[in-house]
Amino acid sequence: MEPFQFPTKIGTLSPQSLSPQFSATLDLTFSQPLLRDFGREVVLTRLRIAQRDHEISEENLATGVSTLVFEVVQAYWNLVFLREDLETRRTSLGLAEALLEQTETLLRAGRVTEGNVHQARAAVFERREDAIRFENEVARAEDRLKVLLYADLPTVTLIPGDVLEDGPTDLDQQRSFERALGARPELARVRKEIEQRGHETTFASNQTRPRLDLNLEYGMSGLSGHPNQTPVNPLSGDLGRAGDTVPGSVFAGITRPLGAFDGFFTGDGFDNWSVELRLELPLRNRTAEARLADANLRLRESEATLLSLHEQVMLQIRDAIRTMTTARQSIAAAREAIRAVEELLLATRVRFQAGLATSYDVLGVLDTLSQARTRELRALMEHNIAQAALQVAEGSILEEYNVEVRGSSGAGNRGSF
Numbered sequence: 386m387e388p389f390q391f392p393t394k395i396g397t398l399s400p401q402s403l404s405p406q407f408s409a410t411l412d413l414t415f416s417q418p419l420l421r422d423f424g425r426e427v428v429l430t431r432l433r434i435a436q437r438d439h440e441i442s443e444e445n446l447a448t449g450v451s452t453l454v455f456e457v458v459q460a461y462w463n464l465v466f467l468r469e470d471l472e473t474r475r476t477s478l479g480l481a482e483a484l485l486e487q488t489e490t491l492l493r494a495g496r497v498t499e500g501n502v503h504q505a506r507a508a509v510f511e512r513r514e515d516a517i518r519f520e521n522e523v524a525r526a527e528d529r530l531k532v533l534l535y536a537d538l539p540t541v542t543l544i545p546g547d548v549l550e551d552g553p554t555d556l557d558q559q560r561s562f563e564r565a566l567g568a569r570p571e572l573a574r575v576r577k578e579i580e581q582r583g584h585e586t587t588f589a590s591n592q593t594r595p596r597l598d599l600n601l602e603y604g605m606s607g608l609s610g611h612p613n614q615t616p617v618n619p620l621s622g623d624l625g626r627a628g629d630t631v632p633g634s635v636f637a638g639i640t641r642p643l644g645a646f647d648g649f650f651t652g653d654g655f656d657n658w659s660v661e662l663r664l665e666l667p668l669r670n671r672t673a674e675a676r677l678a679d680a681n682l683r684l685r686e687s688e689a690t691l692l693s694l695h696e697q698v699m700l701q702i703r704d705a706i707r708t709m710t711t712a713r714q715s716i717a718a719a720r721e722a723i724r725a726v727e728e729l730l731l732a733t734r735v736r737f738q739a740g741l742a743t744s745y746d747v748l749g750v751l752d753t754l755s756q757a758r759t760r761e762l763r764a765l766m767e768h769n770i771a772q773a774a775l776q777v778a779e780g781s782i783l784e785e786y787n788v789e790v791r792g793s794s795g796a797g798n799r800g801s802f
Contacts, residue, residue, distance in 0.1 A: 409607040409646050419597040430588040437581035444574035447790045451570065451782050453533070458773040458786075460530040465545045466766035467523045470759055474519055477755040478512040481748065485509050487737075488744050501744040508748045549765035551716050554709060554772060561702045561779050568780030569698060575691045582684035589677040596665040606655040607646050698778060705775035712768035719761035726754040 422428075485505040491497040527543050536543070566572060730750045736742035776782035783790065 407609045409649075410604065411606075411649060412602065412604040414603075415601040417599045419599055420594045421591060421596045424591070426584075426587055427591045430584050433584045434581055437577050437584070440577050441574050441581070443790070444570040444577065447570035447783065448574070450788060450790050451777055451780075454782050454786055454788055455773055455777050457530070457533045458782075459770050460526070460533055461545065461547075462549070462766050462769045462773075464523070464526045464530050464543070465547060465549055466762050467519070467526050468545065469549055470762050471516065471519050471523055473755060473758045473762065474512065474516045477751055478509065478516055480751055481505065481508045481512050484744060484747055484751070491738075491740075496740050497744070504748065505744045508744075508751075549762055549769065551713055551765055551768050554713075556706050556709065558702060558706055561706070561775065562699055564779045564781065565698050565702065566695075568784075569778075570780060571694055572691070572698065572780075575687060575694055579684065579687045579691065582680065582687050586677070586680040586684050589673070589680040592673040593670055593677055595667070596663075598661075598663045600661040600663065601659075602661075603658045604656065605649050606657075607649055608655075609647070701778035702775065705771050705778050708771035709768055709775065712764045712771060715764035716761060716768065719757055719764055722757040723754065723761060726750060726757055730754055 417423075485502070485508075488497060488502050488505040492499060492502050528538060530543055531538055531541060534543075730747070733742055733747050733750045737744065737747050773782060776785050782788075
C-alpha cells in the first residue's frame with residue numbers, strides 16, 4: 386500500500402474564511418429594579434425636589450419683595466407725616482408772627498406792656514428755628530425713601546400725592562387669618578418645604594430595601610467579507626471560495642462591508658439572549674437607615690415650623706388690628722382736643738385784646754394747639770402704617786400696590802410632578 390500524500394494546492398489555505406472580514410454587533414439591554422429604586426415615586430423624586438426648590442425660591446422672593454414694599458410704604462407715610470407736620474409748624478409760626486404784630490399795635494396804644502412784645506418776639510424766633518430744623522428732618526426722610534426706591538439722591542425730588550386720612554376700614558380678625566392662610570408666601574414656602582421633605586422621606590425609605598434587579602439582554606451579530614480559498618476536498622486538492630460550495634451558506638455573496646447588517650432582524654442572523662435576576666442583601670444598611678431618620682426629623686421640623694408660623698401670623702394680624710384700633714381712637718381724641726383748643730385760642734385772643742390776658746397766655750394755647758395737631762397727624766401715620774402691616778400679615782400687600790413677582794404663587798398652575 387502506498388503512503389497517503391496531501392495535495393500540493395492547499396498551500397493557499399487560510400485559517401480565516403473571510404479576508405477582509407467585517408463584523409457588526411447590536412446589543413439591547415433592559416434593567417428593572419424590583420425593590421430598591423422601584424416605582425414612579427422614587428424615579429421622580431429628584432425632579433419633584435428640584436421643582437419644590439424652585440417654588441420655594443419664588444416664595445422667598447415674594448417674601449422679600451413684600452418686606453421691601455412695606456418698608457417703602459412705611460417710609461412714604463413717614464415722609465407725608467413730616468411734611469404735613471412741617472406745615473403745622475409753619476402755621477404756628479404764622480400765628481406767632483400775627484400775635485407779635487398785634488402785640489406791637491397794642492403796645493403803641495398803651496394797652497400792653499413791653500414784656501408782652503418781648504415774649505411774642507421770642508416765640509416767633511423759636512418757631513422759626515423749629516421750622517428750619519424740621520425742614521432738615523423732612524429732607525432726611527425724603528432721602529431715606531429715595532434710597533428704598535433706588536432713586537438718584539441729587540436730582541430726584543419726591544412730592545407725595547397723598548394726605549394723611551383715616552378711611553373706613555373693616556377689621557375682621559378671623560377673615561384676615563383665613564386670607565393669610567392662602568396668601569402668605571411664608572406659609573406657602575413652608576408647605577412646599579413639607580412636600581419636599583415628604584419626597585425625601587419616601588426616597589430615603591426606599592433606599593433601605595434590599596436590591597433586586599431584573600436584567601434582560603438581547604444581542605445580534607452580523608458578518609461579511611471576501612471569502613478566502615478553502616479546500617473543497619482535502620483528498621483531491623480542489624480549492625473554492627468559502628460559502629460557494631455549501632448550499633445556503635451565510636457567507637455566500639456577502640462581500641460588502643455593510644452586508645454585516647443584512648442578517649439583523651432576520652432568521653439568518655446570529656442572536657443571543659440572557660435573563661438575570663440579581664439580589665443584594667446588605668448585612669446592615671446603616672447609612673440608608675441614618676438618612677431615613679434624618680429625613681423624618683427634617684419633615685417633623687418643617688411641620689413644627691408651619692404650626693409656629695401660623696401662630697406668628699395670628700399674632701401679627703392681632704397686633705396690626707390692635708394698632709389700627711388704638712390709632713383711630715387717638716385720632717378721634719386728638720380731633721376733639723383740636724376743636725377744644727381752637728375755641729380756647731379764640732377766647733384767649735379776645736381776652737388778650739381786652740387786656741385780660743398776656744401774650745404768654747396766647748402762646749401757651751398756640752403750643753397746645755400745635756401739639757394736638759401733631760398728635761393727630763402722628764396717629765394718622767400710625768394708622769396707615771398699621772394698615773400696611775395688616776396687609777403684610779394677610780399676604781395682600783403686593784396685590785394692594787399692584788406689585789407682580791413673576792412666577793410666585795403660580796407654580797402649581799404650570800404643572801407639577
